Amino acid sequence: MAGEEETVSNKQVIFKGYVSGFPKETDMYLTTTSTKLKVPEGSKAVLVKNLYLSCDPYLRFRMSNIPSEDPEFSPFQPGSPIYGFVVAKVVDSGHPDFKKGDLVWGVNGWEEYSLITEPERLFKIPHTDVPLSYYTGLLGMPGVTAYFGLTDICSPKEGERVYVSAASGAVGQLVGQFAKWMGCYVVGSAGSKQKVELLKNKFGFDEAFNYKEEHDWNAALKRYFPEGIDIYYENVGGKMLDAVLPNMRAHGRIAACGMISQYNLQQPEGVHNLATIILKRLRIQGFIAFDYFSQYSRLLDFVVPYIREGKITYVEDITEGIENAPAALIGLFSGRNVGKQVVAIAHE
Amino acid sequence: MAGEEETVSNKQVIFKGYVSGFPKETDMYLTTTSTKLKVPEGSKAVLVKNLYLSCDPYLRFRMSNIPSEDPEFSPFQPGSPIYGFVVAKVVDSGHPDFKKGDLVWGVNGWEEYSLITEPERLFKIPHTDVPLSYYTGLLGMPGVTAYFGLTDICSPKEGERVYVSAASGAVGQLVGQFAKWMGCYVVGSAGSKQKVELLKNKFGFDEAFNYKEEHDWNAALKRYFPEGIDIYYENVGGKMLDAVLPNMRAHGRIAACGMISQYNLQQPEGVHNLATIILKRLRIQGFIAFDYFSQYSRLLDFVVPYIREGKITYVEDITEGIENAPAALIGLFSGRNVGKQVVAIAHE
Numbered sequence: 001m002a003g004e005e006e007t008v009s010n011k012q013v014i015f016k017g018y019v020s021g022f023p024k025e026t027d028m029y030l031t032t033t034s035t036k037l038k039v040p041e042g043s044k045a046v047l048v049k050n051l052y053l054s055c056d057p058y059l060r061f062r063m064s065n066i067p068s069e070d071p072e073f074s075p076f077q078p079g080s081p082i083y084g085f086v087v088a089k090v091v092d093s094g095h096p097d098f099k100k101g102d103l104v105w106g107v108n109g110w111e112e113y114s115l116i117t118e119p120e121r122l123f124k125i126p127h128t129d130v131p132l133s134y135y136t137g138l139l140g141m142p143g144v145t146a147y148f149g150l151t152d153i154c155s156p157k158e159g160e161r162v163y164v165s166a167a168s169g170a171v172g173q174l175v176g177q178f179a180k181w182m183g184c185y186v187v188g189s190a191g192s193k194q195k196v197e198l199l200k201n202k203f204g205f206d207e208a209f210n211y212k213e214e215h216d217w218n219a220a221l222k223r224y225f226p227e228g229i230d231i232y233y234e235n236v237g238g239k240m241l242d243a244v245l246p247n248m249r250a251h252g253r254i255a256a257c258g259m260i261s262q263y264n265l266q267q268p269e270g271v272h273n274l275a276t277i278i279l280k281r282l283r284i285q286g287f288i289a290f291d292y293f294s295q296y297s298r299l300l301d302f303v304v305p306y307i308r309e310g311k312i313t314y315v316e317d318i319t320e321g322i323e324n325a326p327a328a329l330i331g332l333f334s335g336r337n338v339g340k341q342v343v344a345i346a347h348e
Numbered sequence: 349m350a351g352e353e354e355t356v357s358n359k360q361v362i363f364k365g366y367v368s369g370f371p372k373e374t375d376m377y378l379t380t381t382s383t384k385l386k387v388p389e390g391s392k393a394v395l396v397k398n399l400y401l402s403c404d405p406y407l408r409f410r411m412s413n414i415p416s417e418d419p420e421f422s423p424f425q426p427g428s429p430i431y432g433f434v435v436a437k438v439v440d441s442g443h444p445d446f447k448k449g450d451l452v453w454g455v456n457g458w459e460e461y462s463l464i465t466e467p468e469r470l471f472k473i474p475h476t477d478v479p480l481s482y483y484t485g486l487l488g489m490p491g492v493t494a495y496f497g498l499t500d501i502c503s504p505k506e507g508e509r510v511y512v513s514a515a516s517g518a519v520g521q522l523v524g525q526f527a528k529w530m531g532c533y534v535v536g537s538a539g540s541k542q543k544v545e546l547l548k549n550k551f552g553f554d555e556a557f558n559y560k561e562e563h564d565w566n567a568a569l570k571r572y573f574p575e576g577i578d579i580y581y582e583n584v585g586g587k588m589l590d591a592v593l594p595n596m597r598a599h600g601r602i603a604a605c606g607m608i609s610q611y612n613l614q615q616p617e618g619v620h621n622l623a624t625i626i627l628k629r630l631r632i633q634g635f636i637a638f639d640y641f642s643q644y645s646r647l648l649d650f651v652v653p654y655i656r657e658g659k660i661t662y663v664e665d666i667t668e669g670i671e672n673a674p675a676a677l678i679g680l681f682s683g684r685n686v687g688k689q690v691v692a693i694a695h696e
Contacts, residue, residue: 061627069598073627237623250417259623270618275585275607277634279409279421284632286625 010035012111013053013325015076018065022264022333027063028082028326035113039094046098046119048088051348053110053322054136055329055341056170058288059084060263072107072290081109082329087125087135088114089348095119103128105135110325112345123296130307131316132348137170137340138303138314141289145257146174147299148292153255153285154231158183161225163244166235166260167208168195168315170340175233176205177312184231187224189240191335198338202313217243228252234284237262238269245273245282254284264333315339358383360459361401361673363424366413370612370681375411376430376674383461387442394446394467396436399696401458401670402484403677403689404518406636407432408611420455420638429457430677435473435483436462437696443467451476453483458673460693471644478655479664480696485518485688486651486662489637493605494522495647496640501603501633502579506531509573511592514583514608515556516543516663518688523581524553525660532579535572537588539683546686550661565591576600582632585610586617593621593630602632612681663687 010033019027039045061068062076062083076082090102091113098104103125108114116122125135137143149171150156162179164172167188176199179186187207188199199208207224214220221229221243228249234241237259248254262268277284306312317337319328322345331337358381367375387393409416410424410431424430438450439461446452446467454470456462464470473483485491497519498504510527512520515536524547527534535555536547547556555572562568569577569591576597582589585607596602610616625632654660665685667676670693679685 068627070627241622256626258626262623268620268623270620271622272616272618274589274619275610275616277632278604278606278636279416279418280634281636281639282634284625286628286630288626288629291629 006037007034008037008113009033010111010113011322012081012109013322015063015078015080015082017078018075019063021266023060023063023330025326025330028329030323030326035115037113038092039115043094043117044119045115045117046090046095046104046122047092047113047115048104048108049091049113049346050086050088050108050111051344051346052087052133052136053325053343053345054085054140055325055332055337055343056084056141057258057260057263057332059329060333070288070290072288081111082325083107083109085136085141086110087132087140093119098122098124103132105140110322112322126300127304130304133316133318133342133344134307134314136342137316138174138307138312139300142170142340143174143299143303144292144296145289146171146178147302148289148295149255149257149287150175150178150231150233152292153287154233154253156182156184156231160184160230161228161249162186162231162233163221163225163229164188164205164233164235165211165240166190166258167205168198168203168339169235169337171257172233172235173198173203173313173315173339176203179231180204181306189220192338195338198315202315211240218246221247231255234259236260238271242271242273245271245276248276248280248282250280252280252282254282256284256286257288260333316342318342318344320344354385355382356385356461357381358459358461359670360429360457361670363411363426363428363430365426366423367411369614371408371411371678373674373678376677378671383463385461386440387463391442391465392467393463393465394438394443394452394470395440395461395463396452396456397439397461397694398434398436398456398459399692399694400435400481400484401673401691401693402433402488403673403680403685403691404432404489405606405608405611405680407677408681418636418638420636429459430673431455431457433484433489434458435480435488441467446470446472451480453488458670460670474648475652478652481664481666481690481692482655482662484690485664486522486655486660487648490518490688491522491647491651492640492644493637494519494526495650496637496643497603497605497635498523498526498579498581500640501635502581502601504530504532504579508532508578509576509597510534510579510581511569511573511577512536512553512581512583513559513588514538514606515553516546516551516687517583517685519605520581520583521546521551521661521663521687524551527579528552529654537568540686543686546663550663559588566594569595579603582607584608586619590619590621593619593624596624596628596630598628600628600630602630604632604634605636608681664690666690666692668692
């Protein structure tokens with residue numbers, strides 16, 4: 001009987017315990033609880049139905065028991081749900097800024113329904129003429145990462161040479177397209193033939209290579225950048241960074257939003273070529289998307305017109321069903337996904 | 349017989365051949381040639397008598413056979429003199445901007461007399477009420493390095509926490525004093541008890557430690573920076589950088605003008621903690637003083653008043669005699685010098 005006090009079952013993806021090395025599906029488990037579809041009387045909370053879960057490499061940080069100054073990176077609580085970016089629909093609201101039917105995105109538990117006590121931290125979804133799942137990618141955190149990392153940190157100029165690692169992923173595919181619009185020469189690397197095809201034929205990269213087939217990354221970079229690299233958009237770290245450094249041009253810029261090759265190592269790889277930054281006057285800058293969320297509207301203003309004109313391509317790898325979320329998340333670390341990894345758990 | 353055509357003997361420090369690993373005194377040798385004290389008829393060259401030679405760690409780059417885009421870092425020619433910063437006095441001039449008796453500093457051969465065919469690259473010495481040797485240090489390339497690295501790259505704000513490695517050296521002692529004037533808390537490290545005393549008692553660092561007596565640099569940094577480091581002025585690289593990275597505060601800045609620990613290694617050490625730059629949003633920027641020479645007057649405007657008021661301390665380690673120049677240069681790499689290493693080869 002559907003009524004205001006309707007209670008529904010609520011599947012959740014629970015974090016089992018702290019991880020060292022590569023995470024496994026069994027570091028998470030599914031459980032089913034029940035939830036009332038109503039916010040408590042007098043509360044300013046919002047009750048949402050989650051539609052899409054976003055699988056992002058940074059979640060690996062939260063699976064380790066390493067304290068962080070940033071709440072966004074603080075360790076998960078064993079026995080509680082995984083928290084990540086989601087797209088959701090408001091089912092009930094005690095908050096004046098949200099009403100039933102509103103679509104939102106933000107950090108939330110991996111579960112079918114969530115009671116959100118601080119809805120101020122959610123973004124309302126302003127444009128619904130684009131796929132809703134884009135708010136986990138192109139129009140969500142990865143979009144913010146790609147746009148502000150490239151523009152604010154690397155300041156690309158026409159004709160500059162840009163290298164993107166993990167280039168077919170949620171962020172890399174955007175960096176490449178944005179840099180092309182800005183008149184740059186863009187080369188990407190990825191880990192399969194299929195992904196390399198995507199880079200060249202779908203995303204419009206000038207060149208692309210499969211890093212798993214190149215024995216000598218230094219030689220590969222020299223082949224594609226005989227005059228050197230002005231901008232490296234760093235998603236990988238470790239040995240890849242070491243190969244890039246000697247191939248940078250003077251006054252080059254490296255934006256680092258991720259080093260996925262390092263997250264699962266007990267002892268991170270050493271980067272040996274750092275002294276290069278002196279003679280070449282390089283700047284390496286780390287950043288996180290959260291710092292740019294206050295400027296989110298800049299991303300929308302920039303990118304929504306391109307979407308509407310069909311000028312941007314965004315490839316998603318959508319897995320159906322909350323029960324497949326653990327495998328989808330784990331797959332990121334072996335590069336199993338092709339494009340942005342999303343889990344669809346409900347269709348409005 | 350002193351006349352316009354006077355010919356004098358001219359001792360030179362000659363570069364023997366390319367070096368791998370630590371340089372040795374025997375990688376250089378002294379020779380004596382002769383020089384006329386007159387520029388060739390019709391030439392725009394300048395003939396100078398060299399007074400002070402500057403021993404700088406960057407010269408190690410030029411002792412390796414590694415091509416460089418920068419002429420300042422290109423390999424020395426075996427059989428030709430070492431080239432480095434010198435302070436000199438004009439003996440004869442065919443150039444309208446220079447006249448006999450002018451004092452200059454710039455890059456020049458390590459020899460008693462030099463014929464300089466591109467005198468446009470020399471700086472004329474504007475203030476002679478300060479020790480002339482300062483133009484190899486405080487008022488020369490190391491001063492430019494300290495001032496622009498600290499101000500332009502690190503933008504220190506009052507109350508920020510600054511760590512300086514190799515802190516009693518030509519650059520480090522200045523960085524510490526400049527940062528103190530800007531209201532920062534400043535800690536330095538150096539390699540002997542005597543140097544640590546200098547840092548605390550003479551240069552006014554808030555704290556200092558002997559890195560050779562600390563088994564755990566991470567623990568030492570935690571002791572002096574319980575709340576973390578905002579600015580690291582990097583002179584050392586390698587293991588020191590690895591210890592610093594986890595001790596940086598969010599939005600910290602690292603200016604890298606040198607990594608002296610790495611120059612003599614066949615295979616540079618790996619830096620393992622680079623992923624820290626992401627979560628802490630760190631910026632690491634390499635730079636070289638040469639890029640700031642066009643703004644040299646800013647250094648003078650900033651620092652000369654402090655010298656005249658006796659508010660700055662600059663410790664030099666002056667070796668007498670051109671025959672001792674090879675040992676003085678080599679000593680840099682074992683930290684034998686106390687303060688800026690200079691070789692006095694003539695007193696006007």
